[in-house]
Amino acid sequence: MNRTDIHLLDLPVEILLKILKRLNNMDVLYSLIGVEGLDLLAQDDIFTNTLNFVLTDNGDYYSINEPILNRFCNDILPRIQYNVRSLYLETTTMDHILRAGVYPNLTKLKIFKFHENFLLHFGTDELLFRYNFKKQITNLTLVSDYGGKVGTLDQTTNVFIKLLDFFENLNYLSCIGSSVTGNPVLSFVDLPLNTFVSSNLTKLCVTVDSFGDCLRLLDGRLNQLSTFIVIIINAKDYSSMEFNSNVLHHLKCFSLTYESLTNEYDNQVAPLLHRMCNLQDLTLYIQIDKRNRLVDGIQLENDILIHFANHPVTLSNDDIQRTFSNVKFGQVGCSMNYVNESDITYHVFSLPFKFDRIRFIGNSFTNTIFKDVTFLCVFDWIPFEHEFFVRLARCFPLLKTLIIVNCKAQSTDSAKSKHDNNGPFEVVQYLHLTSLEFGRAHIDYVEQMLNESKTRLPCLTQLWIDYHQLKTVTNNFTRDATRLNCINIEELDFHSGSDHDDSDDHLIIAQSKDFHVYFPLLKL
Template identity: 35%
Template sequence: MNTLNKNDINILDLPDEILLIILQKLNMVDVFYSLVDLNKRFNQLIFDPLYIHHLDVTDKTSLDHNSPVDNQVFDQIRTKILPRLHCKVNKITVTSPSMEYIFNTIDYSQLHSLSLVNFQQETLLQYLTSDVIFCRILSDQITHLKVKIKGDIVVKLSNGNEQNLFTLILFLCKHLTDLTISQWFRSSLTDSTFNLTLMCPGSLTLTKMKINVNTFDDCLYILNGYFECLSTLIIDIYKISESTSNIDNTSKLPKLKYFSLISYFQTYAYDKRIVPLLRRMLNLEELTLLIAIVRIKLPYIDGTHLYNDFLVEMPRLNKFTFSINTLVYDNGVKIDLPSNDDIQNSFIKIGYQHLDSYANVMKTGGSCHVYSLPYQFDSFLHLTNSFRRDNFYTVRWLVMNDAYSFEHEFFQIISQDFPFLQRLNVINYEPQKNKQHPSRLIIFAQLYDLTIAFVHIDYIEEFLFETNIRLPRLTILGIKYESLAMVTNNFTNNAARLNCSQLRHITILEPYVRPENFHSYFPLL
């Protein structure tokens, strides 16, 4: 008996255009392993240059982290598939375990773009210094290179000639036009990312660079003439502080068209370091700023300040995207701080109308956050109760801190306005005023990393008790051990068990000894 309904649709009934879109949404590794040689039509689609031009041999997890491919799966791909597509590949994305098989067995004659993801720094250094085939590809073919270093820290590396990764890459890549180097830093790293005492080869071909660095001196170094054709610089600086270096910060930068500066650490050096740099960019067409400024006995940074400080020097600027936090300390001297309306009007007067802001007056001064709309950044810093509602679809990391308590209803707003939030850091020592059982359960559907180490105990109960908030993807928790033990009643009660059941990592700064119940409460640790 035929049970198929006439309305049933077979995937092969779909047109090629739709099937190709579906394939592009799937992991390429899964497509190779499951669909190659299944039938002639799938083979035509999979080996079509529109699909195969970007060879991505990584396994993307739900958090969009690239992981190595299973050995058995990759062995089949290496032997049965790679030889059939090598001449069609323009770009490769690969992790270190797959490097040897990808490059030492097949010649990719059309390859010009390469993404190296989740590499250990020592492993990458080995490839850059000893793998002849890989170095030849970098030297002869690669024009676009992305490097993502695995782990929390990048240190200066040496191969006996005291060359670091940055220098080696520039030395090897003779035709490079687009370079991205991504890594994270720890607060203990305060030295320059680059060894300024060494001769850097620079580059006569590089036009675009995206990089994370430790210090503001690194930024000045990059713009100090080593990269004559650089027109786009996207830089993330860990800390912007005063310096005794004599690196030039006055020469004009006429070739720079796009500049993006992101720095999460609060800086006192806005006037002495950031402003002089921006005033050098006389032909800039697009500017992106995310900075947190501390000022002593001075007002907030508003539209008037920005115009007089550097915008007046940028006559060709046609796009300005910004998120600027200002923290003012009055040091006992009363300062007439502008209102929120005053701040917004100062931007409107200079031609920027699509923005929002909020300001707070404190006992020691005040704080202000002003940002362009629609919001473009993946982070949102120093959110307070004065926050004004909007749609923040791009934000993945949020930091909340205030001298006034955050109530349950406010977290409800946050969950709605930041629907794709993945990382959350709450700082608040004020107890909640309303501790009644909530009438509406809050769900942070995407949140996997939560830090509640510097909070009143109320916020730990707020987030960990399943009757208040559900965290279905929570895998990383930063917290104080004493608070965690108190809320869970020494890891015996059930109130927080559901939200803690998927935890794979807990960051606790102080030393502690795990009691017997600890392991059963956190089974995946």
């Protein structure tokens, strides 16, 4: 085939579609609508069904400045409005885009970067969502992907009550974003049964203040709910309050994340699980405090009624995993750390691990690859030797935040010099770690993490540390071995690990040329 005069329009439609499918939908629309011969092709449902104007959670990005936005709103959206079924928007451009067309077939809205002003504005101005969306929208997702304020508890709750009232046929509502700290927190404990009511809603994803709010949402007001994903922020005792305890026949999928330590597992969580008679998918992330019996596979298998004997007995990870031998549990991971004979820090989880954070794991954590975990707190009363940090880097390859809690000194031969001829030495690399916190940590771990001959932290920008430990390990901010791991730090927070009076420290730092050279990017 030697022809050199073949043009794009000479290709069969099937080939053109395959080529265009590899491009961003927005690029196809912006570049080809109005081009003779390609205009109708660009208006195909393949490119106009879902329009994405934001940086989304799957990484797709379309940068939209004012001239581009104007062309979309004036020329493109009116021509394709009948094909649009999904819109992914940011609050800054949302109103302009929604008013550019009628969108009679729009059913799904995903709104990013909403904040307090947006929530409060919607509470008083329904024009943000035009009247024709009232019955159309069945799927609504609100994502706050930054850690800013999103309104007071009452204000935010009232807005979401209004949302559910406004969208009459909503069957999917999600208010869970990319960061727990940025999620809007709701509370329904003190609200009457006739608020936040829907006979259409089948899937709900929310963050609530307490377990009482979770019980309120399951008291019958959402009687068709089949999937409930809830994050609970605070541990509070509502055992004295009365809640509807009817069987939850429709609930098929339940995910519960408890952000705080709770000692109400037996009084609150277990009775709620008993009500879910038709449950098919259960995900629990619960930090249980002050419980003298382990929650194991046997207990879950027998309706959470059977547990280990209440006498001191040494159990291993394998002992616990064997209790999950029933195939319905799938693959299970386990970690047990003995603080003393009666106190155990204990984790059990299904694999693959579904969450982005783990708290208080110790030396005995399972050698599993936790590919989604970005936040980790390690705690033990047994020293963390160098090999522990090697395993940590291998098992948590995308770790961004690490908190170290351990007051025990490392052994003298924990981290041999890389020039030691007695055996190989592996330098630990945390390639994605941006935040490091030493909470009640022995100075050995400051040396372990900041000394580049032991650990490399190329992306570290935030450090929370005892000032005197940092000063000692860096040799008063002159030591070259720790300089490289500190050079990119932008935020530095000091805490005191002793009774030392830190009132003069800031003055010393302000006058220290070595300190400022050591942290050249520090935001003061």
